[in-house]
Amino acid sequence: MSYAVEARQLSKRFGDFTAVERISFRVAKGEIFGFLGPNGSGKTTTIRMLCGLLLPSAGRAHVLGYDVAQEPDQVKTRIGYMSQRFALYSDLTVRENLDFYAGIYQIVSAERRQRIADFLELVGLRKHENVLVQKLSGGWKQRLALGCAVLHRPRMLFLDEPTGGVDPASRREFWDLIYSLAEEGTTIFVTTHYMDEAEHCHSIGLMYQGRLIACDSPAGLKEQAMQGQVLELSGEPLLSALEMLPRLPQVYEVAIYGTVLHLVVEQGAVPAIRRALGEDGFRIDRLETIPPSLEDVFISLVRQPLGDTLAEGG
Ligand SMILES: Nc1ncnc2c1ncn2[C@@H]1O[C@H](COP(=O)(O)OP(=O)(O)OP(=O)(O)O)[C@@H](O)[C@H]1O
Ligand SMILES: [Mg+2]
DSSP: OOEEEEEEEEEEEETTEEEEEEEEEEEETTOEEEEEOOTTSSHHHHHHHHTTSSOOSEEEEEETTEETTTOHHHHHHHEEEEOTTOOOOTTSBHHHHHHHHHHHTTOOHHHHHHHHHHHHHHHTOGGGTTSBGGGSOHHHHHHHHHHHHHTTOOSEEEEESTTTTOOHHHHHHHHHHHHHHHHTTOEEEEEESOHHHHTTSSEEEEEETTEEEEEEOHHHHHHHHOSSEEEEEEEEOHHHHHHHGGGSTTEEEEEEETTEEEEEEOTTOHHHHHHHHHHTTOEEEEEEEEOOOHHHHHHHHHTSOHHHHOOOOO
């Protein structure tokens, strides 16, 4: 099997600060790969190296078989990239923007018209092709920016937080678009802060402080990361439970989710937890096992010492 992306021990240093530290992973062709991590964890830096825009300090990466450091131009012409702060021209119309980007990608005029028409049809922007971009909502702008990144029909698409700041309905529609591109065989590398979006990816890489702390399918991550079971607890007073529970040896993690607590505990620990809560004067309204969410997985992983969880793939 050949991979769309193969990174081995890829690193980037800025002065004496290491933004990306020896990350190794692979993305299969045709896959939707979600790249997750908190602010400043190195996602954009990684994408820029993979797009041939930033030279790695160490390690290697191949995108569509080309070495990003040795053959950046081969990479650039074959990929699409929607940057975190994408630039559309707000004083040009929808069509004029598409035409401008088609020019950058050197799509000849006969073909250009057809591809722009296809794209307008695909996203439902045909009616608005002569509207100035400044008049579009955030969701439409995002879809247009995606269109500008795929006009040259790249086999690999990098999307850096494409849905940041858009409403849930627009996010949904944007993801429908991502799925249809993936169905056509485009490999998608997408960063997001939204855990619900990550659930829809075939594979997920979790970045934390410049390191890739896990890389697997959503189901695989849940299995691998959760030694034990996840419990949801509601009752009174919640804050005293939040303080007391981490002191129990059977409890690995406690996190607050709105008005309930999520606990990651040792298998079979429920009776001991009930007892301890009772002795503490806590009134249990509900205590039950729930399937872990990716958020539980992420919290659980980042609290483990880095050395234990560093994915050594590749
Ligand atoms: N050109 C640069 N010079 C110095 N430091 C940089 C440079 N680019 C990024 N950094 C630092 O590297 C770290 C990783 O940044 P990066 O933009 O890759 O994070 P990110 O995961 O994309 O964050 P966000 O979710 O906020 O977009 C940050 O601490 C950032 O300040
Ligand atoms: Mg970023």
